[in-house]
Amino acid sequence: MSSREPMALIRSIIRNRVNGLTVVGSAHGIDIDLLCGANAVSASQESYVGFEQDFGMAQNYRRGCESGEIEIQDNCCYTLVQQLRASIQGLPFMPIQSVRGTDFEKNHPSYKTIQSPYSGEDILVVPPLTPDVAIIHAQYADLHGNLRIEGPPVVDLLFAQASRTVLATVEKIVTNEELKRLGGANLPYFYVSYIAEAPMGAHPTACYPFYAYDREHTELYMSAAKEGSTAFKKKYLKDFVYECESHEEYLHRIGGEDTRVRLSSWKESADAWMELYKGST
Amino acid sequence: MGKNCTLGELLIDQLARTVEDDTLVFHGFGSPLVQIALHVAKRVYTPNLVLVAGATYGVNPDPPFISPTTNDWVHDRNSECHLSIGELFDLSASGRLGRMFLSGLQIDRWGNTNVTQLGRKTLKLKLPGGGGACNLSCNAKNITLWTAAHRSEPVKGKRRYRIVSQCDYVTGFGHKNADGITRRQLGYRGNGPQCLVTDLGVFDFDQDGHLQLNALYPHTTVDDVLENTEFEPRMKKEVKTVSLPSLEVLSIIRKLDPLRIHEKELLPGDRSLTLEEPNNAAIC
Numbered sequence: 001m002s003s004r005e006p007m008a009l010i011r012s013i014i015r016n017r018v019n020g021l022t023v024v025g026s027a028h029g030i031d032i033d034l035l036c037g038a039n040a041v042s043a044s045q046e047s048y049v050g051f052e053q054d055f056g057m058a059q060n061y062r063r064g065c066e067s068g069e070i071e072i073q074d075n076c077c078y079t080l081v082q083q084l085r086a087s088i089q090g091l092p093f094m095p096i097q098s099v100r101g102t103d104f105e106k107n108h109p110s111y112k113t114i115q116s117p118y119s120g121e122d123i124l125v126v127p128p129l130t131p132d133v134a135i136i137h138a139q140y141a142d143l144h145g146n147l148r149i150e151g152p153p154v155v156d157l158l159f160a161q162a163s164r165t166v167l168a169t170v171e172k173i174v175t176n177e178e179l180k181r182l183g184g185a186n187l188p189y190f191y192v193s194y195i196a197e198a199p200m201g202a203h204p205t206a207c208y209p210f211y212a213y214d215r216e217h218t219e220l221y222m223s224a225a226k227e228g229s230t231a232f233k234k235k236y237l238k239d240f241v242y243e244c245e246s247h248e249e250y251l252h253r254i255g256g257e258d259t260r261v262r263l264s265s266w267k268e269s270a271d272a273w274m275e276l277y278k279g280s281t
Numbered sequence: 282m283g284k285n286c287t288l289g290e291l292l293i294d295q296l297a298r299t300v301e302d303d304t305l306v307f308h309g310f311g312s313p314l315v316q317i318a319l320h321v322a323k324r325v326y327t328p329n330l331v332l333v334a335g336a337t338y339g340v341n342p343d344p345p346f347i348s349p350t351t352n353d354w355v356h357d358r359n360s361e362c363h364l365s366i367g368e369l370f371d372l373s374a375s376g377r378l379g380r381m382f383l384s385g386l387q388i389d390r391w392g393n394t395n396v397t398q399l400g401r402k403t404l405k406l407k408l409p410g411g412g413g414a415c416n417l418s419c420n421a422k423n424i425t426l427w428t429a430a431h432r433s434e435p436v437k438g439k440r441r442y443r444i445v446s447q448c449d450y451v452t453g454f455g456h457k458n459a460d461g462i463t464r465r466q467l468g469y470r471g472n473g474p475q476c477l478v479t480d481l482g483v484f485d486f487d488q489d490g491h492l493q494l495n496a497l498y499p500h501t502t503v504d505d506v507l508e509n510t511e512f513e514p515r516m517k518k519e520v521k522t523v524s525l526p527s528l529e530v531l532s533i534i535r536k537l538d539p540l541r542i543h544e545k546e547l548l549p550g551d552r553s554l555t556l557e558e559p560n561n562a563a564i565c
Contacts, residue, residue: 098469
């Protein structure tokens with residue numbers, strides 16, 4: 001949602017005119033909405049796409065779903081976890097003690113009810129999920145590709161373990177010695193296919209301890225998204241994605257060093273942190 | 282001395298009072314009212330609560346303030362330890378999550394919730410989605426439902442009810458679905474929704490699992506509830522009026538949420554509402 005989304009990677013995917021994507025994840029926001037705004041998504045298996053109470057509904061995502069451009073295949077967090085676990089463990093399915101009786105059961109013909117060979121009770125089983133590509137933004141990697149995620153990894157580690165290819169951007173590439181000094185890797189290098197250093201690569205979402213969530217920029221994003229898909233392309237995508245030939249150009253357009261300094265001010269005090277979230281909306 | 286509070290503060294206190302001590306409790310994202318209620322519960326009513334913060338999975342955090350988004354690091358500051366997402370959901374699946382809080386753009390008479398879509402056969406509005414609500418609704422031992430938008434003012438003569446007869450889509454399972462399938466038939470561990478806290482009153486569910494009005498607020502009436510609900514909820518024999526939060530509770534809320542993030546859940550017209558303690562109020 002507002003933390004550690006792989007935004008630089010997503011901007012690059014859009015610039016490379018990739019489309020027809022099926023996106024899958026747990027709770028997301030601007031990352032998925034941006035892809036939808038660029039018409040890159042044809043199916044969504046997300047469990048949540050929105051901006052919480054902060055800015056409400058994800059407008060591009062909503063529009064894409066409602067126009068029929070995006071096929072809706074909503075999932076739920078634990079179902080997703082169990083499907084990833086099935087894939088990680090090489091199992092043909094995973095049982096799950098929920099979902100039956102809700103409309104997710106009806107909308108997912110791939111979910112089946114079987115009888116437990118032990119107790120005889122009915123239990124739902126869900127198929128393995130093996131994404132082609134997982135995209136992750138982390139704080140650190142070493143030169144070998146060992147990844148260190150600080151703070152809640154949420155589903156990133158499971159996604160990395162289950163996916164065929166893992167693309168990661170990081171704030172900083174350091175030596176293995178330095179990585180160990182920082183607390184060590186939580187994703188071993190052999191899971192990681194490619195890494196690139198992209199400072200502020202999660203912007204406008206947060207990547208603590210480097211920078212907080214850029215609420216100001218997100219507000220600008222939302223006001224363009226609310227105006228409709230054509231306005232969004234003209235007022236946001238053009239300036240911050242299509243015309244940015246590199247990540248450096250993007251950083252320049254969002255205010256360069258001043259923005260970095262503003263967003264890292266959260267460290268100074270609770271008041272300074274809070275100051276970043278005061279705003280008109 | 283006259284004690285008064287806002288509607289948001291009253292809702293937070295009512296939500297906090299639904300928690301039992303010595304249980305593991307989780308709140309999801311996008312729910313500042315509940316988030317603050319759990320901090321109130323932990324500090325005032327139920328000190329042995331195991332509080333797991335939504336989205337950061339921090340255990341017993343002590344955040345300096347509430348920020349506009351739930352997975353901000355601010356919310357797991359001073360946590361004792363952390364859970365992983367899989368661990369939290371495993372705890373729920375095995376019946377060790379004491380209480381979960383769920384909401385919806387639609388909540389129906391049997392406590393089913395919809396955060397997926399409006400429109401049954403044809404999609405009218407795509408909603409953000411339920412996160413883990415579907416899974417947790419089945420397994421969490423107890424569920425508190427809430428909404429701060431029960432009041433549904435007519436738009437062009439038509440109301441879009443929040444509390445509806447039947448959800449267009451069942452994201453979270455209540456006591457039974459439209460096919461009449463009950464949670465007992467499905468073998469679920471959880472007891473299902475136990476209460477519903479709204480901007481108009483506090484409800485519970487009767488023996489059939491049907492919504493039932495339990496208490497009102499100093500500023501609301503039975504007529505308000507009837508007018509703003511798509512069906513006729515059942516009534517407790519004696520519908521009480523809740524008491525306002527204590528000064529201790531109010532001071533915790535005001536200190537924890539100086540940005541008044543929780544008010545974003547309220548209808549715009551309710552944000553400036555000030556409530557006064559009525560005579561002979563009963564604790565609900």
